[in-house]
Amino acid sequence: MTCLSCSDLHVSFKLDRCTAKAVRGVSFDIDDKSTLGIVGESGCGKTMTALSLMRLIPDPPGKIEKGSILFEGKDLLKLPEREIRNIRGGRISMVFQDPMSSLNPVYTCGFQIIETINQHLSIPRKQAEELGEKVLSEVGIPDPSRTMTSYPHQLSGGMRQRVMIAMALVCSPRLLIADEPTTALDVTVQAKILDLLHHLRETKSMSMVLITHNLGIVGDIADNVMVMYAGEVMEFTSCKELFENPLHPYTRNLLQTIPQLEVKKERLKVIPGEVPTLQNIPSGCPFHPRCDQASERCRNEHPGLTLSSPDHHVRCFLYDKQA
Template identity: 50%
Template sequence: MSQSEPILEIKDLCVEFQTVEGTVHAVDHLNYTLHKGEKLGIVGESGSGKSVSSLGMMQLIPNPPGRITGGEILYHGKDLVKASEKEMQKIRGNEISMIFQEPMTSLNPIIKCGKQIAESLRLHRGMKKKEAMEEAVQMMHAVGIANPEVRAHEYPHQMSGGMRQRVMIAMALACQPQILIADEPTTALDVTIQAQILDLIRELNESMGTSVVFITHDLGVVSELCDTVIVMYTGHIVEQAPVKELFENPKHPYTRGLLNAIPRITKERNPLETIEGMVPNPNERIEGCSFSPRCPYATDQCRKAEPPMTELPDGRLVRCWQYAKENEEA
């Protein structure tokens, strides 16, 4: 994919949460760029900072206990960290939309689905009530909801999980956003509906040129949908690469561990590989590389100093002392 102009630049973003046990550094000096029309996947275990980084982008970090403590979120060059709530209300759901993980908690249970989509159109595009409802029905049809004229007048509890997720997608795309953030949008769905939702996001990306940030722990989904992959661990990016290169030749030990843990269909019954140990306690600040307690290749240097992000000759990024040393020797 040829790189177009950046639409979003995350620079040195830090997000902290104050808890009774201490400070949690949920996102720690995060840097990445999203280009127009790009499909970017962000993967990692629970607690790696994937969702928090996207909530920060939307200025939806609950404060207290959380807050952005540093960095910039540049959307077309404008720093959203410094944007007022009034400015963010114009951007949220209009220019940057988000599909949340669990539609039942994201949709209002006492408002009909069509009306919830129409409200966004009335707010951001100034449509009249009747016109907005007609457009909402069209959007429900576009996302594959059968009998949208009838379904528009149903409440969320009257729909299946897959249908509710489609309503969320219709709402997120109603104003034709420039960026769509999809936070684990297929987790609670069966594989057939999951495939339909992925096809839908892909089609909308191609037809509208919408840039997509796809947050998931499922590497299989990433391989199907994304152009570029970011792997996160304890609030850091540990590897960033084009999807094909990452799957064919993962560089970071954590990425290799994630890929080796994917079940494979073979005649032999091979036990699943696992990554030894546990994700560190969020309140714990590990000296050196945060993955070193679980890494089979960790050295004394890994345990003493945090590795820098190293750019390899092919342009991919890895945060590991092995590659930092190779770069210095080259």
């Protein structure tokens, strides 16, 4: 069964002299009780896609131009703001990149958790406090009652991120969006947070979207992977298929940047060039200036997303069967 279905999503931002196309025709489905990994370099449209699912694109200057996002029988893009607020934080929750800027520094963690509960659940304050402590315990915080009375600056980065996860889970969402949840955390804490998210997704039978620039992170967690570049989907398939049979040159380049323990004394590979600015996307395939397999057709024509094999979509002329 499908948890959420996004179709032909377009998001733009109006700048002083032009319009930046942040998301261009993105479509995907998220299955129930599964994890979708969205991967790509910074500026590829991953976060804008996630914010669109929550209807959090700042308007102005941003605007969701077209598309549909179907969730529990409703198109989220057509719902009135009052109804979307009931879904946001309740049925769909999000863990943001930086917990220090996401948590309010002048309120205790407990106050902010209870505020989230009060927004979606009509329960007495005492019961809300107990629920807050319960969910803090579930995310691995050793002293929940003390954390409820602590301010964000009194906690470590890893503990703050666990508080953010607790706030996202306290109303038992059907879909959790985690946007670069391990940013600015050291490697050991990163691993613990990722293991925690994977464990919670399984025990709570929810779906999850994991956004990252690192393909290595999604390898052990995601069921399906969507690779984005310049606001478009470059490749979409199962995680197993992507690692065993990557098709798009960009995907292969991303995989080559993952450090390999068995390879000794070899420089880490980098993708040459830079991600294009969204107001100056190249003609044809947006990746062609950085691609070592680009042809004249890639420079002049825009490739569509084609099905190269069952459940494996790729946007590349190398696999265009009609070519």
